[in-house]
Amino acid sequence: MDHFFTVEAYLPAGARTYSCVHCRANLADHNELISKSFQGSQGKAYLFNSVVNIGCGPAEERVLLTGLHAVADIYCESCKTTLGWKYEHAFELSQKYKEGKFIIELAHMIKDNGWDAREFRRNSSI
Template sequence: MMTSFPRHGKAYLFSKVVNVTEGEKEERMMMTGLHTVADIFCVGCGSIVGWKYEAAHEKSQKYKEGKFILERFKVCGPDGNGYWVNHEAQVTGSDAEDA
């Protein structure tokens, strides 16, 4: 059973996520009790972006079963810029504006 896991600040609970693959199920002791979870990985880069709650062992935590946690830091980067180096370069004008 894993008793420590990466935590990078804010995390959000979702009922559906896309562009991820699931890892192996394992038991983890978390702040809210024992859970069966599977890490989820970005299909683009392979990085762990959070985990899926497969089973909650405490009645008060059952609402999490089948849901996903995405860690904001892992998805948006440390400064929240979504890992874009330069937003301006991503939103430049069209050729028609240069004419």
């Protein structure tokens, strides 16, 4: 069964956000970032508590670096690019914190909005 999330949701203007590198659709607010220490199939990935503008495929069991999980691929609702996955179920107790959370690979997202202004202020005060 497919799961669908908010389509064409816009995160607050001026907030530090992440967007799809392919179509610039908003994906996540920086405040929803849990960890930058994850590995996707194409390299580094971030773990988020919640995301927007994504679709979710059917869950399947996969053996990942941290053991067996039931995961569902997630994709950008705008351009349909696969971005990462959602943890539906963790079979090991130590991995339960991942359930319901989302992995987005860095290869598919960019920093957007408030990042530039904050970087400018930091650099101009040096």
